[in-house]
Amino acid sequence: MRKKPRTVFRALDGIVLLDKPQGLSSNQALQQVRHLFRAEKGGHTGSLDPLATGLLPICFGEATKIAGLLLGSSKAYETTAVLGLTTDSDDADGAPLLQRPVPELDDATIEAALAPLRGAIRQRAPIYSALKQGGEPLYAKARRGEAIEAPERDVVVHRFDLLGSEQGPDGTRLRLHVECGSGTYVRSLVRDLGEALGCGAHVASLRRLWVDPFSQPRMFTLDALREIAARGEAVLDGCLLPIEAGLSAFPRAAIDAEAALRFGHGQTIDCEAGEDGLVAVYSLAGRCLGLAQREGGKLSPRRLFRWAAAATREPEQPVAPSA
Template sequence: MSRYRPLDGLLLLDKPQGLSSNQALQQVRRLFRAEKAGHTGSLDPLATGLLPVCFGEATKIAGLLLGSRKAYETIARLGVTTDTDDADGQPLRERPVPTLDEATFEAALAPLRGRIAQRAPIYSALKQGGEALYARARRGEAVEAPVRKVEVFRLEVLERTAEAVRLHVECGSGTYVRSLVRDLGEALGCGAHVAMLRRLWVEPFRAPRMYTLEELAACAAQGEAALDACLLPLEDGLAGFPQVRLDAEGARRLGQGQRLRAPAGTTEGMAAAYGPDGRCLGLVEIAAGRLAPQRLFRWAAG
């Protein structure tokens, strides 16, 4: 029996603390014996929570999930900055935490909401000159992290003590919670770093049923049927897209890569095209009354 097998679908993994996203992915891939797998947006080793894993044809929509809105809960430890902006790094500076009232906190949080310019952490996977920043930082090289436009939809205090604050964050693609916490600490005048980070959801999975590695291992011990029952169909990852229904002839022509007349009443933009059997054939672009294939799944060819 082949070690790996063709497998299509989505797994909502509850990534444990201490593993990189790639290490977690490889463990999952071995459990499922999947020929092809990828994840949608890295979580730091310190972080836990939702890491959507795409198997087989679902890897074609991984980039869409990567760019989706996300939510996190984090605990910011006040008074200490680190070189990685989280608890896994080396302390750089310690400062006393002043007495902070609600108005002071709100004044510090307000500039971090909305469309903002954010400097990424030095220890990040962003690349300069083809190499990740963290690799250069670990060699002791001087690193100038880039400033990028990101969007923060919500940034709210859930609970706070004299030396820590628990925050709820909802943000768009490319936002670093570590940078938000770092910048909040500087605005408060005492510095801060991430002590805990958990990803709560990624659109369109707003109320995800996540599986831990331990749960998946227990399912694997029962057999592949029990393990595969943990998967979602890749169509679930396209829930946020408008749907276009095609008849058998339209589905056949789309599978051949042909442009079609868009069904009446469809709006322009990206949409998910479905065949008469209810299965998603792939993503299409609708413009000027025409429907053009963009990213089709292998079964679209029939």
């Protein structure tokens, strides 16, 4: 039996917008894409449950330095909730806990239950989640059968709207649209909606539609990436977005070559007046050199890309427009 050849990795920077398939963990999806691109370093920007599909931004190389920033971005989902049954994971992959009859429901009743779950709310995380207690994910404790008191935390839900309802083979189903801030669990929203309706509920399907700043993403499935890879690595690399695409929502500060030299070596530099806060610092050629804290007319480096120190020693190429 012939062994599969080992992947020879390469230095690669950029972001690929993966349409994650159902059944894979986010890390499994990341590793498949990383091997396909032969990227030395990779990371994703916020886990999707194995049951979930949709947008999973994957960062390679220097783009991993902004992955944490994308974790805190707003996100949108479409989910299907099945009423009448609760599970231990709050989704269809979990073990059934309690079956209850579903009352007669109309749109007004459902809206009344949705309304308190919008805005700034306090939410209890699912026990099967990646949140850590004592340095260990909750799901690891849950799998061992330990009693868990899942933590509550403050989250923001911008939209939680009913798209439609239908009778499925497993009972009444609600199609819902969710737009929310960082740390929000759609499974918890559906669980709490079911309790407000008096019958319980769990997530049957979940799809992530977008993540800021990728509000109209061009996503690639794994199969599509494999087909593109068969046409050559240069063609595959055309699927990558530049790091700048992930920073489009940040205020910009452009600096000249002399300032870029000092900034690239970690020195605080003068800048034009602007609102204080984290900004993306660009060379005059349009390449992002890193992130800085702007305060009182000064830019203090916070995160530099490896090319920042060489910005004035190497000819710069204009950055390709983001897709």
